Amino acid sequence: MKMWSSFKKELILASRGFYFYVELGFAIVILLVVLFAVPEDFSTTSTEYLFLDLPRQGQEAFKDVLLENDIDGKIEEVEIEAGGNIYTAQLMVSDEQEIYILDSEQAVRDLAYSERNLGAVVQLDEDNRLSYRYYLQGYESTRLKNLLSILFNESTLVLEERINNQEVKVLTAGFEPITDRENTIPPLVAFSGSLMGMFVMAAYIFLDKKEGVIEAYAVTPSSVWRYLLSKVFVLLLTTLVSGLIIVVPVMGFSINYGLLLLLLLATGFFSSALGLLIASFYDNMTKAFGVIYFLFFILMVPGIAYFIPGWDPFWVKIIPTYPMLQGFKEIILPKGDIIYPLLTSAGFLAGGLVVFALTNIRFKRTLRV
Amino acid sequence: MIKVEGLYHSYLKDGNYAVKDVNFEVGEGEIFGFLGPSGAGKSTTQGILTGLLQLQKGNVSVAGYDIKNISRRMFNKIGMSFEQSNVYSKMTARENLAFYARLFDVETRDPMELIEMVGLKGKENIKTGEFSKGMKHRLTFARSMINNPTMWFLDEPTTGLDPAIAATIKDIIKKRNKDGVTVFLTTHNMFIADELCHRVGFIVDGEIKLIDSPKNLKLQYGEKLVEVEFAEKGKIRKDCFSTIIKEDKDNLNRIIAEKEILTMHTKEATLEEIFIKVTGRELA
Numbered sequence: 001m002k003m004w005s006s007f008k009k010e011l012i013l014a015s016r017g018f019y020f021y022v023e024l025g026f027a028i029v030i031l032l033v034v035l036f037a038v039p040e041d042f043s044t045t046s047t048e049y050l051f052l053d054l055p056r057q058g059q060e061a062f063k064d065v066l067l068e069n070d071i072d073g074k075i076e077e078v079e080i081e082a083g084g085n086i087y088t089a090q091l092m093v094s095d096e097q098e099i100y101i102l103d104s105e106q107a108v109r110d111l112a113y114s115e116r117n118l119g120a121v122v123q124l125d126e127d128n129r130l131s132y133r134y135y136l137q138g139y140e141s142t143r144l145k146n147l148l149s150i151l152f153n154e155s156t157l158v159l160e161e162r163i164n165n166q167e168v169k170v171l172t173a174g175f176e177p178i179t180d181r182e183n184t185i186p187p188l189v190a191f192s193g194s195l196m197g198m199f200v201m202a203a204y205i206f207l208d209k210k211e212g213v214i215e216a217y218a219v220t221p222s223s224v225w226r227y228l229l230s231k232v233f234v235l236l237l238t239t240l241v242s243g244l245i246i247v248v249p250v251m252g253f254s255i256n257y258g259l260l261l262l263l264l265l266a267t268g269f270f271s272s273a274l275g276l277l278i279a280s281f282y283d284n285m286t287k288a289f290g291v292i293y294f295l296f297f298i299l300m301v302p303g304i305a306y307f308i309p310g311w312d313p314f315w316v317k318i319i320p321t322y323p324m325l326q327g328f329k330e331i332i333l334p335k336g337d338i339i340y341p342l343l344t345s346a347g348f349l350a351g352g353l354v355v356f357a358l359t360n361i362r363f364k365r366t367l368r369v
Numbered sequence: 370m371i372k373v374e375g376l377y378h379s380y381l382k383d384g385n386y387a388v389k390d391v392n393f394e395v396g397e398g399e400i401f402g403f404l405g406p407s408g409a410g411k412s413t414t415q416g417i418l419t420g421l422l423q424l425q426k427g428n429v430s431v432a433g434y435d436i437k438n439i440s441r442r443m444f445n446k447i448g449m450s451f452e453q454s455n456v457y458s459k460m461t462a463r464e465n466l467a468f469y470a471r472l473f474d475v476e477t478r479d480p481m482e483l484i485e486m487v488g489l490k491g492k493e494n495i496k497t498g499e500f501s502k503g504m505k506h507r508l509t510f511a512r513s514m515i516n517n518p519t520m521w522f523l524d525e526p527t528t529g530l531d532p533a534i535a536a537t538i539k540d541i542i543k544k545r546n547k548d549g550v551t552v553f554l555t556t557h558n559m560f561i562a563d564e565l566c567h568r569v570g571f572i573v574d575g576e577i578k579l580i581d582s583p584k585n586l587k588l589q590y591g592e593k594l595v596e597v598e599f600a601e602k603g604k605i606r607k608d609c610f611s612t613i614i615k616e617d618k619d620n621l622n623r624i625i626a627e628k629e630i631l632t633m634h635t636k637e638a639t640l641e642e643i644f645i646k647v648t649g650r651e652l653a
Contacts, residue, residue: 005471009460016459016496212455216512219419219449220472221441365423 002222006230010204014234017207019200026196027242030188034181034250042180047098047115049089049135051108053123062122063101069094083114109135176334185250186328187303189243190267190321195299196242197235197268199292201275204231206285214363225360232272232356239268251332259331259341266345267324270352277355280362323347370520370551371395371418376427378413387413388575391427400542400552402566404559404640406650410575411555412452412524418553419449419522432520445475448518452525452555454505458498462489462508465497466515473516483511486541488534503530510538514545521545524555539565559640569640573648583640590643594636595621599628609636 014020052059067073069092076091080100087107089100102108105121112119112135119135134148208214217227243264247255278295282288302322305312306329316322327344330336376391388410395401405411416422418431420439429436434443456465466480484493487507497505510526526542527535542565546552556562562569563583570580581589593612598605608624611617612635624630645651 002472005468009457009464009468012464013457013459211458212451212453213457215421215451216449216455216469216509217472218421219444219447220469221444221474222472223441 003226003230006222006226007233010230010234011237014204014238017204019203020238023192023196023200023238023242024245026192027245030192031246031249034184034188034246038181038184040179040181045093045096045098047100047117049100049102049108049111049115049117049119051102051105051119051121053105053121055124058124063090063092066092066094066099069097071095080111082111085110087111112137178333182250182332183329185247185332186325187306189246189264189328190324191300191303192242192246195271195296195321197239198271198275198278198295200238201231201235201272202279202288202292203285204235205276205279206283206288209279209283224363225356228276228356228359228363231276232269235272235275236265236268239272240264247332254334255332256338259338259345260328262345263324263327263331263341263348266348266352267327270320270348270355273352273355273359276359277362280359320348320351370397370399370432371401371553372428372430373414373418374428376414376417376424376429378417378422378425382425386575388417388572391572391575391577393570393577393580395551395553397551398546398549399568400546400554400566402562402569403553403555403572404557404562404569404644405572406557409572411557411572413575414572415522415524415553415555419447420444442474445473445516446518447520447522448513448516449522450510450513450524450526452528454502454509456497456505456508456512459496461494461496462500463493465508466512469512470515475516477515478517480515483514484508486514487511488537503534506530507534507538510541514541519550521550521552522555523552525558526554526556527558527561535561559644563640571644571648573650578648586640586643587638590638590646594638596632596634596636597621597624597630598632599624599630601628605631 052062054062063075067075071093076093078089078091078100080087080089087102087110089102089107092099092101100111102111108119108121111117116137118137121133123131123133125131132148136145214224214227218224240261243260247260274295278288278291282291298319299321302316302319302325305316305322306325323344327341330338330340372394374392376388377386378388379386391410391414393401403411403414413422417424417429417436420436420443424436432443432446434440456462457468460468462484463480466483470477470480481490481493484490487510489504489507489511492500492504497508500508506529510523513521513523523542527538530538539561542552542554546565552565554562554566566583568580568582569586571578579586594609595612596607596609598607600606610621612621
């Protein structure tokens with residue numbers, strides 16, 4: 001009865017407040033961005049500028065090779081405006097590249113500089129073999145530079161042989177990829193749904209501290225933990241709603257919503273308990289902002305690792321948002337692992353309970369008259 | 370109803386005590402005034418008595434409950450009106466009281482009855498964020514009665530209220546006390562303490578200097594005074610003279626003989642004057 005009464009009161013306060021609508025509004029904005037600004041699959045097309053410093057016959061032969069991969073098999077005559085100049089070029093477009101063949105090496109240099117793309121001059125060396133001079137941007141990795149050095153200087157037969165000798169093991173069969181748009185869902189749900197709870201919870205507590213109502217609650221027979229838990233329940237409700245606002249329109253009904261709700265609840269509980277704990281140390285949002293900002297920054301680092309699969313150091317894996325993101329990803333994968341989200345949920349629930357217990361002790365000790 | 374023995378409290382736990390060696394008792398049905406200037410230790414003592422501050426050293430029992438191992442059930446018997454109004458600004462007056470009523474395990478009062486009692490009838494459906502400071506204070510006072518407490522803590526209950534409303538609040542306190550409610554009144558307003566309290570305790574720098582009834586204090590420390598307003602060198606002056614101290618008597622006689630007396634009347638010592646005399650401190 002007391003719990004229900006507190007929850008009802010918190011729901012009334014939230015519905016008449018600002019943060020409740022901020023969280024839901026934020027979810028709607030994210031959804032609109034995902035639906036209308038994020039493409040189904042990101043384009044991986046690169047642009048290159050070439051000058052063929054070759055005899056006419058060599059130029060034609062080079063273009064013929066490029067045309068083999070051209071989408072429509074035709075060369076398009078185009079004009080490129082860059083840096084106040086207009087350059088004429090022949091454009092060939094494949095699935096992976098847009099190649100502009102220019103009239104001079106100077107044009108290649110100018111466009112590589114102004115358009116921040118790779119430029120190259122193809123010519124014949126003293127032995128009548130093709131040689132390449134690249135115009136890079138300066139930030140390319142040593143690996144890429146090495147690759148460019150050997151790519152056209154080693155015999156292609158040698159390279160082919162080496163590639164063919166690479167041992168490739170298939171670890172998982174029946175893998176079904178998700179689209180790039182779907183791939184953005186886990187971090188968005190984690191950060192807007194679950195982690196926003198941490199910030200909003202702290203904001204709710206600071207509002208109550210400002211009004212002094214915690215003290216008024218503390219002189220009733222109702223326990224402080226009931227007061228705290230009623231706030232957590234409201235946060236869980238908004239986490240579920242904002243999470244579903246983002247997920248349902250993108251994923252439809254193709255995923256396991258039972259698992260999604262469980263993980264949303266568990267991660268929401270953990271982050272709102274964290275928000276409560278932070279709020280127990282400070283009087284207002286201004287004083288707590290530094291800690292919240294720092295924590296937010298740390299918790300967002302696994303989001304970087306999520307989008308760069310090759311960067312996955314151990315220390316990132318121990319940040320709570322790492323399993324959070326992987327858990328959400330497993331849920332949206334067509335043949336995702338069920339055990340991982342279940343274990344992650346259990347972990348966040350257990351962690352949330354520990355943080356909540358600490359928070360309860362803190363609030364009992366820090367009430368002031 | 371309240372028993373305090375050897376109470377000490379240090380906020381930083383460093384030996385700098387906000388209250389030190391505080392001892393007093395409040396009997397059932399008594400109105401006890403806890404008087405002192407700001408920072409004297411009134412709120413700290415009240416905070417410990419109401420469980421808002423942890424008991425560090427000493428023995429304290431309130432309404433039969435030991436504060437060392439505080440039981441939530443104790444709060445069914447306790448009412449607390451805070452000096453700073455603390456109601457939910459996004460909820461109406463009625464919603465505020467109705468919510469708090471549901472937190473108690475005992476029979477509670479009708480929110481509307483309390484709202485009417487403190488003169489807020491007609492404002493019950495207005496969000497308290499739109500209330501004036503005085504209206505919020507009255508609602509906080511009304512809330513403290515929601516569970517029919519037998520032990521009532523009142524912290525500056527008439528602060529910021531106009532005289533008519535303050536009189537209503539005082540009447541409510543008197544009536545509740547007549548019904549058997551024990552009152553622990555914390556204030557620096559000596560007039561309300563004089564009017565309401567059976568006994569008062571003076572606290573300064575965390576120490577209780579004296580406890581007695583206002584009547585006894587006036588008998589013990591009060592002097593018979595004469596307040597004289599007279600003209601001197603074209604200016605009007607006002608002075609107070611004891612009718613017991615010889616020097617004062619001589620001065621009074623001299624002024625009557627030599628000056629033009631404008632007004633003159635006897636005056637009883639106020640609690641505030643006694644407080645200053647006993648503690649050597651102003652109340653402000």
